[in-house]
Amino acid sequence: MYRDFGAGRWVPRDHIVEVTIPVGARAGTRLLFPGLGDELPPTQQQQRQQRQAVSGCSGGGHVASPGSGSGSGFGAVSRDLVLVLQEAPNVRYVRRGDDLVTKAIVPLSTALGGGTVHLRRLDGSKARLRSSRFANLVPLALSEVITPDSETILIGEGMPRPDDPQEHGNMVVQFKLEFPRTLTPEQRQAVKLALQPQPPQSRGAT
Numbered sequence: 001m002y003r004d005f006g007a008g009r010w011v012p013r014d015h016i017v018e019v020t021i022p023v024g025a026r027a028g029t030r031l032l033f034p035g036l037g038d039e040l041p042p043t044q045q046q047q048r049q050q051r052q053a054v055s056g057c058s059g060g061g062h063v064a065s066p067g068s069g070s071g072s073g074f075g076a077v078s079r080d081l082v083l084v085l086q087e088a089p090n091v092r093y094v095r096r097g098d099d100l101v102t103k104a105i106v107p108l109s110t111a112l113g114g115g116t117v118h119l120r121r122l123d124g125s126k127a128r129l130r131s132s133r134f135a136n137l138v139p140l141a142l143s144e145v146i147t148p149d150s151e152t153i154l155i156g157e158g159m160p161r162p163d164d165p166q167e168h169g170n171m172v173v174q175f176k177l178e179f180p181r182t183l184t185p186e187q188r189q190a191v192k193l194a195l196q197p198q199p200p201q202s203r204g205a206t
Contacts, residue, residue: 015036017033017036017081019031019083021085022162023160023162023165024098024159024160024161024162024165025085025162026085026087026095026097026162027085027086027087027095028084028085029084029085029162030082030083030084030085031082031083031084031085032080032081032082033080033081033082033083034080035078035079035080036078036080036081037078037079037080037081037082038078038079039078039079092120093122095159096172097169098158098159098160098161098168098169098170099158099159099169099170099171099172100122100157100158100159100169100170100171100172101171101172101174102119102171102172102173102174103173103174103175103176104117104119104140104173104174104175104176105176105177105178106142106146106175106176106177106178107177107178107180108177108178108179108180110142110146111142111145111146111147111175111177112145112146114141114142114143114144115141115142116139116140116141116142117139117140117142118137118138118139118140119137119138119140119154119171119173120137120138121137121138121157122159138154138157138171140152140154140173146175146177147175148175148176148177149174149175149176150174150175151172151173151174151175152172152173152175153170153171153172153173154170154171154173155170156168156169156170157170157171158170158171
């Protein structure tokens, strides 16, 4: 809002602001743009100038003179514009501080017999794989039996830390097992034979 002295009223004014989001910024981060807010009404403007004058006289600060600040050019002083960042939901990740939590759907055969699952990255710039097909994927080798709702942590695969963007949080991978919908009689029998408990071994006489 600004004061249109010709019309004698307050009218809205659009202003395009280019916003640069800091690397790794968290939800709740406040970005300040001095002088891009609404112009102060006369009474509030006078109070603000009085506070600035007192602060300037006591602490050596700058006292804004009428017409020197941002505004319509008639001595109006504009407020500051403050943007508070909110986190947009992501279909693949949930942010927890600087860590990323994601789910990996693992076929039952891979969970029991081992294999590799590929987790998609937010940014492919740190890709380890040469193939362009997997350029933005994180390979995760499964060498042990995966149980339902278990999880593992990939160090350094999370969000950049705001205080040091070269450092990253971790990626927390939560496993969800995918069971086959159908099995042939032969497959069912093979699974039973493979997973049946082993009889305890008898101890030999000493």
